[in-house]
Structure formats: C-alpha cells, structure tokens
Amino acid sequence: MSYRALISSKDLQNHINDPKWVVFDCRFSLADKEQGRNLYEQAHIPGAHYIHMEEELSGKITSQTGRHPLPRIEDFQRTLRMKGLENDMQIVVYDDMCGMFAARLWWMMKWVGHENVALLNGGIQAWEKSGYEMQSDIPQNRVGGFVVNEQTDMVADTDEIKQLLADRACVLIDARAPERFRGEVEPIDKVAGHIPGATNVPCNVNVTDDNMMKSKESLAEIHQYDKPVVAMCGSGITACHNILANVVAGNEMPRLYAGSWSEWITDPYRRVVRS
8 A cells, every 4th residue: 555645653653664765754853944854853753864854955055046946946856766666666754833834745756757645644753652663763764766757737936926817817825824914914025915916825724733734625725726726835835735635535636836936036026916
C-alpha cells in the first residue's frame, strides 16, 4: 500500500524499519532559522533525515523572486540523492506546525514526479502522544539514485497570475492570516496587503484544535471553488498546505504560485489592495 496524502502515526510506526521508506523532519521557524535543526538534533522520529527549508527546499533569492523561490530542479535532485532517496521509496514528511512547513516538501515531491509521499497527520506531536520512540542518533546518509520528472504545469508564475486574474479564469487562494491579507499588519514583507482578486483562505482552517487535518468532508466544505485554483501565501510555503487540503478533500490539485506575495511586491507597479 502506498500513501499519497496523509499517514497516521500508527501506519508509520508499522513501517519504521522498512528500508523502502524515508522520513523527513521539516521543522523550521521563520523567526529562528536554526530552531528546527536544533530540535531535530535533540530528538526526532527514528531514522528521520533533517531537511532545511532555506538551505535545501529553496533556491537563490534575487531582486525578482520571493523569499523562498523554488530551488533549481537539478539542485533539488542532488539534495534528494544525498539523503539516499530512490524512485521506488515511500516518503513521509512531518513538522511540529500542523504540516505548515512539511507540506512544502510534500508538494515538491509531487513537483518532481514522485507520488508516494505523505504528511504525518498531527506531526511529531501525534507521534509522541502515541508513545512511539524518539531518538537523537543522526542516520548516516548514503547516495541514492533518484531521478526527477519535473511537472512544469504545477507552477504558475507572476505573469500568468496577472493574466488568469484579468480573464477571471482562476480562484487565487491566499493562505496568510486574515490580518496580513487585509494589510492591517505585515511582520515579514516590506509591503502590506494582498493581490487584487485574491481570496483569503488561511491555512489554519484546514486543521482541528488538536493539530490534525480535518476530515475529507469538512475540507470539502471549506474548499469549494467554481474555477481552477491557484494557491499562494507569503513566499510559497504555507500555500502548499492549502494544496494538500484540496487533495484530501477530493478536489483537483491546485497549482502553486511559488513566488507568492513576496514576489508580487518586488515590482512597485503591480497593484495591491488593503482592506
């Protein structure tokens, strides 16, 4: 059996020693960029490899990109190979933020053509709550032979977003908190507000009070759209959580505006809305 969206702690525990399974710890903090790695070194799910949001899951920032541009696909392939990945493996990703960071790696694996990847539902908290083992040993990396198969149609760039919105041909869902979307506060980016025509769907609406992803039925009620969906956020990270939620809901997978708000505002002539 393969897992392509979510996996429970129990099901992961049943395969924790399977050599065809690879687990990635994606813990990260925008406020302290070493926090995730430090937590990983203290304790993590047995056999898990740490993967860094900015060093390995993001590319080079330029004056035209957002804060977390996608890496060059050949660089990402190299990263995966250095973690020992092969194309026939099952991947499980987790964090400690309801999947808000781990969903980025989940989406990126789909982007490179790997279907068998799942988010640990409830994250490391659910694993610990179940009483399963944690360890501090760092697994030794071996070089794998993973080969990417880029799915270029999964990504939308800024010019395409402008055209899609002008043609009213998509629903652009913004995963940021409502107060950031409205432009009332902006703790990270230089400009506050949102893209004209975007709809605010904060990614935390996808999870329950105990950090679990909501049921398929609940997510289907939240994510009801009458046009193709493109997901965005501040920099292309939490947008992936809305993409995952749509998949769990049974919807067609939305595309990702990878540059998101932080790329949109690099051009002062692009319109913004504060309301």
